[in-house]
Amino acid sequence: MKKIIMTSWIMLIFSAIVFTGCKNTPKTVEPQAVEPTPEQLVKRGEYLVTIMGCNDCHSPKQITEQGPMVIKELMLSGYPADRPIQKPDPRVIKQGWILLNYDFTSATGQWGTSFAANLTSDQTGIGNWMEENFRRALKEGKYKGLEGSRSLLPPMPWTNFVSLEDGDVKAMFAYLKSIPPVKNVVPMPVSPEGI
Secondary structure (H helix, E strand, O other), X not given: OHHHHHHHHHHHHHHHHHHHHXXXXXXXXXXXXXXXXXXXXXXXXXXXXXXXXXXXXXXXXXXXXXXXXXXXXXXXXXXXXXXXXXXXXXXXXXOOOOEEOOOOOEEEEOOEEEEOOOOOOOOOOOOOOOHHHHHHHHHHOEHHHOOOOOEOOOXXXXXXXXXXXXXXXXXXXXXXXXXXXXXXXXXXXXXXXXX
C-alpha cells in the first residue's frame, strides 16, 4: 500500500512539474522584419528599376555598334524636350502598327503618340512627388500619380505592376529620388487626330 501511495505521489509531482513547465514554456517568437537602411533601400530600388526595364523607354539613347545605349547623363529623363516630334505615316497606324522612335522614348499607335516621362529627381520629373503619387502612377496607372487623372498611355506596362509590394515601390521611389536631376519637360501626348 505504501508503495502505491508513494508511486501516486511521484506521479502527481511529476505531472505538476510537466504541467507547470508546459505552462511556462516560452512562445515561439516570430522574426521581426528588419527595416532596411536608406542605402539598402536605394540599392534595392536600383536593382528593381534595372530588372523591370525602366531604362528601356525612360532613358534617351545613342546608337552604337552594339545598338541603342543609354546616355548616362540623361538616364531616366524621358523623351528629350528639344527633340523634334516626328509625324509617322497615319496609314501605318490605321493598319494596327505601333511605332517606336529610334531610342524607344516615344511610341505611336491607335491612342496617338505618347512620350516617356522624366523619372529623375528634378522638378520637371518626380522631384516634387510624394511616394503615394509614385505608387498610384505605378500600380494604378494614373498620370503623375494624381487621383482622378487620366490613365497612363501605352506602352507603359503599369498593369504588370499592380501586385508590386509596397516595400518594392518604396525602394524604387528612394532610388529615383537619389539619381541626379535632369531638367527636361517631356511633351504632352499627341491625340490620334494629331497624327
